[in-house]
Amino acid sequence: MGDQRSSFTGKLGFVLAAAGSAVGLGNIWRFPYLAAQYGGGIFLLVYIILALTFGYALMTAEIAIGRKTGLSAIGAFKALDKRYAFVGYIAAIVPVIILPYYSVIGGWVTKYLVAFISGQAPVADASDAYFGDFIAQTGEPILWFSIFIGITAVVVFFGVEKGIEKVSKVMMPILIVLALVIAVYSVFLPGAMEGVKYYILPDFSKFSVTTVLAAMGQLFYSMSLAMGIMITYGSYIKKDVSLESSVKQIEIFDTGIAFMAGLMVIPAVFAFSGGDPAALGKGPSLMFITLPKVFASMPGGTIIGAVFFLLVLFAALTSSISLMETVVSIFQDKLKLNRTWSCVIVLLISVLLGLPSSLGFGAWGDILFFGKMSFLDFFDFISNSVLMPVVAFLTCIFIGYVLKPKAIIDEVELAGKFKRKDLFVFVIKYLAPICIVLILGFSILEAMGIIKV
Ligand code: PFF
Numbered sequence: 001m002g003d004q005r006s007s008f009t010g011k012l013g014f015v016l017a018a019a020g021s022a023v024g025l026g027n028i029w030r031f032p033y034l035a036a037q038y039g040g041g042i043f044l045l046v047y048i049i050l051a052l053t054f055g056y057a058l059m060t061a062e063i064a065i066g067r068k069t070g071l072s073a074i075g076a077f078k079a080l081d082k083r084y085a086f087v088g089y090i091a092a093i094v095p096v097i098i099l100p101y102y103s104v105i106g107g108w109v110t111k112y113l114v115a116f117i118s119g120q121a122p123v124a125d126a127s128d129a130y131f132g133d134f135i136a137q138t139g140e141p142i143l144w145f146s147i148f149i150g151i152t153a154v155v156v157f158f159g160v161e162k163g164i165e166k167v168s169k170v171m172m173p174i175l176i177v178l179a180l181v182i183a184v185y186s187v188f189l190p191g192a193m194e195g196v197k198y199y200i201l202p203d204f205s206k207f208s209v210t211t212v213l214a215a216m217g218q219l220f221y222s223m224s225l226a227m228g229i230m231i232t233y234g235s236y237i238k239k240d241v242s243l244e245s246s247v248k249q250i251e252i253f254d255t256g257i258a259f260m261a262g263l264m265v266i267p268a269v270f271a272f273s274g275g276d277p278a279a280l281g282k283g284p285s286l287m288f289i290t291l292p293k294v295f296a297s298m299p300g301g302t303i304i305g306a307v308f309f310l311l312v313l314f315a316a317l318t319s320s321i322s323l324m325e326t327v328v329s330i331f332q333d334k335l336k337l338n339r340t341w342s343c344v345i346v347l348l349i350s351v352l353l354g355l356p357s358s359l360g361f362g363a364w365g366d367i368l369f370f371g372k373m374s375f376l377d378f379f380d381f382i383s384n385s386v387l388m389p390v391v392a393f394l395t396c397i398f399i400g401y402v403l404k405p406k407a408i409i410d411e412v413e414l415a416g417k418f419k420r421k422d423l424f425v426f427v428i429k430y431l432a433p434i435c436i437v438l439i440l441g442f443s444i445l446e447a448m449g450i451i452k453v
Contacts, residue, residue: 007236007237007238008236008237008238008241010238010241011241011242011245011246014233014236014237014241014246015246015249015250015253016165016169017165017233018224018230018233018246018250019172019249019250019253019254020165020168020172020318020319020322021224021229021233021318021319021322022222022223022224022250022253022254022319023172023253023254023257023315023318023319024102024315024316024318024319024320025102025105025106025109025312025315025316025319026218026221026222026258026319027222027254027257027258027261027315028179028257028258028261028287028312028315029105029109029261029284029287029312030218030221030222030284031218031222031258031261031262032261032262032264032265032266032286032287033265033282033283033284033285033286033287034214034215034218035047035199035262035266036262036265036266036269036280036281036282036286037214037280037281037283038206038210038211038214038215039202039203039206039207039211040198040199040200040201040202040203040206040266041197041198041199041200041201041202041203042202042203042204042206042207042211043211043214043215044199044200044202044259044262045202046207046211046212046215047215047218047219047255047258048255050212050215050216050219051219051223051251051255053423053427053431053432054216054219054392054427054431054432054435055219055223055225055251056247056248056251056420056423056424056427057423057424057427057428057432058220058225058226058392058395058396058432059223059225059230059247059250059251060243060244060247060408060412060424061395061396061399061408061424061428062225062228062230062231062234062395063230063231063233063234063237063243063246063247064234064243064408064411064412065077065080065231065234065399065408066230066231066232066233066234066235066236066237067234067235067237067239067243067411068080068407068408068411069235070235071231071235072228072231072232072235072326072329072330073088073091073092073227073228073231073232074088074089074091074092074228074330074333074334075088075333076088076231076235077398080398080403081398081402081403084394084398084402087391087394087395087398088228090387090390090391090394091226091227091228091231091391092227092228092326092327092330093387094226094227094228094383094387094388094391095227095228095229095323095326095327096327096349096353097353097379097382097383097387098221098227098323098379098383099149099320099323099324099327099346099350100149100349100350100351100352100353100354100357100379101353101354101357101375101376101379101380102316102319102320102323103145103148103149103152103320103350103354104141104145104354104357104358104376105284105316106145106148106149106152106313106316106317106320107141107143107144107145107146107147107148107149107358108134108135108141108144108288109148109309109312109313109316110144110147110148110313111134111140111141111144112288112292112305112309113306113309113310113313116295116302116305116306116309117306119302121292121295121296121302121305121306122292122296123292123296127288127289127290127292127293127296128289130292131285131288131289131292132285135285135361135362136361136362136365137362138359138362138363141358141361141362142355142358142359145354145358146351148316148317148320149320149347149350149351149354151317152317152320152321152324153324153343153346153347155317155321156321156324156325156328156343157339157340157343161321161325164314164317164318164321165318167314168314168315168317168318171310171311171314171315172314172315174307174311175257175311175312175314175315176257176260178304178307178308178311179257179260179261179264179308180260181304182264182291182294182304182308183260183263183264185294185298186263186264186265186267186268186271186294187263187267189267189268189271189272189294189297190271191270191271191274192267192268192270192271193267193270194267194270194274194275195266195267195268195269195270195271195275196263196266196267198266198270198275199262199263199266199267209438209439209442209443209446210442210443210446212435212439213385213389213439213440213442213443214385216389216436216439217384217385217388217389218384220384220388220389220392221383221384221388222254222258223250223251223254224319224322225388225392226387226388226389226391226392226395227326227388227391228326229322229323229326232326239414239415240414240415241415242415242416243411243412243415244412244416244418244419244420261287264291264294265286265287265290265291266280268290268291268293268294269286269290272290272293283377284376284377291305291308292305295308324346324350327346327350328342328343328346329342331345331346353379356375357374357375357376357379359375360374360375360376361374361376369381370447370448370449371449373447381447385440385443385447386440386444389436389439389440390440392432392436393432393433393436393437393440396427396428396429396432396433396436397433399428400425400428400429400433401429405424405425405428405429408424408428409421409424409425
């Protein structure tokens with residue numbers, strides 16, 4: 001980062017920029033399939049509890065560290081305490097792992113947009129096969145993945161993020177309205193009420209440690225936490241902006257969109273497949289299989305589908321741009337590369353790392369990690385279920401016991417009273433570190449098949 005740091009013009013500018021990074025495929029694609037897979041209402045409940053505690057405390061801490069030091073993750077940890085510089089480095093690895101597979105999914109969205117525009121959208125009863133056949137191919141998904149990451153790279157290379165952000169400020173509200181329309185339509189499909197109940201009412205018999213781990217990983221992912229992004233955003237905020245209310249607004253925005261995405265998808269799974277566990281457990285494919293069925297049954301569905309995928313593409317692009325921008329600036333700073341080389345190298349690495357994720361549903365489909373995970377699931381697992389909890393844990397320990405919460409509280413109080421100060425201290429010092437260690441331990445043992453929880 002240069003010495004002349006630009007800053008957001010005010011609170012609104014900051015909240016919108018952070019929301020642009022936060023709202024993306026995580027909300028629209030990842031949240032619904034996890035909620036469907038991990039018991040519906042119980043997942044939603046755990047997620048909301050975590051958002052109000054872990055999410056809120058960690059986001060406040062990260063933004064405050066950024067604003068206090070005026071630096072991005074690696075520099076910020078180093079400036080506060082040299083011994084903890086490694087936390088910044090681990091955080092910096094996360095976007096390097098996420099960007100490639102994020103772009104594979106972005107490619108699927110691009111393909112669906114073009115299919116809907118050109119009138120080749122999958123019809124209702126064929127959408128399972130349509131999607132399955134598509135991702136099982138070698139060339140086509142790679143082509144769409146390359147287009148998506150190519151657009152991202154061009155935007156980052158020419159530094160025209162502002163242009164995209166402007167467009168996305170118009171697109172985002174339209175996305176919210178359209179998602180609302182689709183959600184209402186989904187909820188009233190025949191047979192969908194069972195799905196609404198499944199999604200909203202918690203069934204405690206479905207609770208397990210894996211539910212909490214999945215919800216926690218999703219929370220970090222969706223809110224762009226535990227990977228240094230919010231530290232960087234924090235470094236651009238002026239001192240008189242209230243961090244507490246900004247965090248609240250970003251969380252409401254992010255969670256609201258995720259909730260609505262669940263409402264679009266999960267009731268529809270019940271309407272079309274009667275809530276069959278196999279249909280609910282479809283994982284990464286869920287959105288691409290279920291939503292075309294919804295669109296096929298809607299009047300004007302092809303147009304609605306095209307508009308929907310266009311909006312999702314924009315949400316995905318603002319997120320992938322913020323991911324790539326982060327990685328490019330790390331390469332620039334740490335390897336002392338100029339921007340052009342840094343962009344080229346990041347693009348090459350991302351394409352290389354993305355290929356296995358793309359091929360993992362076809363040509364390389366036999367390669368499974370821990371006996372069950374495809375490449376994409378594996379990269380997703382390593383970043384969301386391992387590295388991000390580790391970074392979150394270390395951040396809590398660092399702030400709770402090394403830097404001390406007071407440093408963060410003072411930073412927050414530059415713009416007025418820190419209302420939920422006690423909750424913040426309790427979460428950072430005790431609740432989050434203890435829970436993260438327990439959850440992480442169980443989940444790794446479970447993934448390796450050593451225990452069954
Ligand atoms: N929060 C984004 C999403 O939910 O889609 C994913 C993401 C974007 C994570 C940008 C990190 C990031 F820097």
